[in-house]
Amino acid sequence: MKLRALSGQDLEDALPALARLRIQVFEAFPYLYAGTIDYEQDYLRKFSAAKDAFIVTAETEAGEIVGCATGSAITDHHSEFAEPLAQAGIDLPSTFYFGESVLLPEWRGHGLGHKFFDAREQHARKRGYARSCFCAVERPADHPKRPAGYSPLDTFWNKRGYTKRPYISANFDWPEQHGGPSLPHVMHYWFHDL
Numbered sequence: 001m002k003l004r005a006l007s008g009q010d011l012e013d014a015l016p017a018l019a020r021l022r023i024q025v026f027e028a029f030p031y032l033y034a035g036t037i038d039y040e041q042d043y044l045r046k047f048s049a050a051k052d053a054f055i056v057t058a059e060t061e062a063g064e065i066v067g068c069a070t071g072s073a074i075t076d077h078h079s080e081f082a083e084p085l086a087q088a089g090i091d092l093p094s095t096f097y098f099g100e101s102v103l104l105p106e107w108r109g110h111g112l113g114h115k116f117f118d119a120r121e122q123h124a125r126k127r128g129y130a131r132s133c134f135c136a137v138e139r140p141a142d143h144p145k146r147p148a149g150y151s152p153l154d155t156f157w158n159k160r161g162y163t164k165r166p167y168i169s170a171n172f173d174w175p176e177q178h179g180g181p182s183l184p185h186v187m188h189y190w191f192h193d194l
Contacts, residue, residue, distance in 0.1 A: 067103035088171035
């Protein structure tokens with residue numbers, strides 16, 4: 001297993017695989033996202049052009065991408081994510097935003113999640129950011145699609161030094177069924193001082 005930072009032609013070549021990976025991971029609980037390849041490739045292409053953008057992949061020896069993590073300046077990210085921070089008095093230019101961290105289920109529990117956080121935090125520190133943050137979707141404990149034995153990642157994030165700020169939230173829309181409407185989802189912020 002190797003980690004590889006992608007940019008330029010390497011990123012362009014990996015876009016179809018990254019799009020499929022994001023759709024596969026995010027269709028599961030808690031996101032329940034019904035995405036499309038075209039939307040995902042366009043999203044990743046735009047994301048890679050953001051200020052201080054960082055995309056890292058986890059790949060098998062055979063070159064199969066089994067996970068990826070992203071980050072960029074919050075000032076160049078969706079206004080839906082930046083605006084709640086500005087309203088809460090968070091200094092945006094000194095904040096690095098983690099877009100997502102996705103990993104196929106069979107590769108979890110081997111330390112790759114920690115490596116994704118390490119790589120993005122190192123990238124942010126080198127560029128002078130004071131803090132990193134990300135958003136996580138909130139689902140009720142009695143959600144009908146919650147799998148038996150599901151455990152949220154809160155403990156993992158806490159161990160990484162991230163603290164949830166329940167009073168800062170964003171609303172972001174996405175479809176939960178193919179061809180269905182985009183539905184609003186509440187997402188809460190987690191912060192870590194770098």
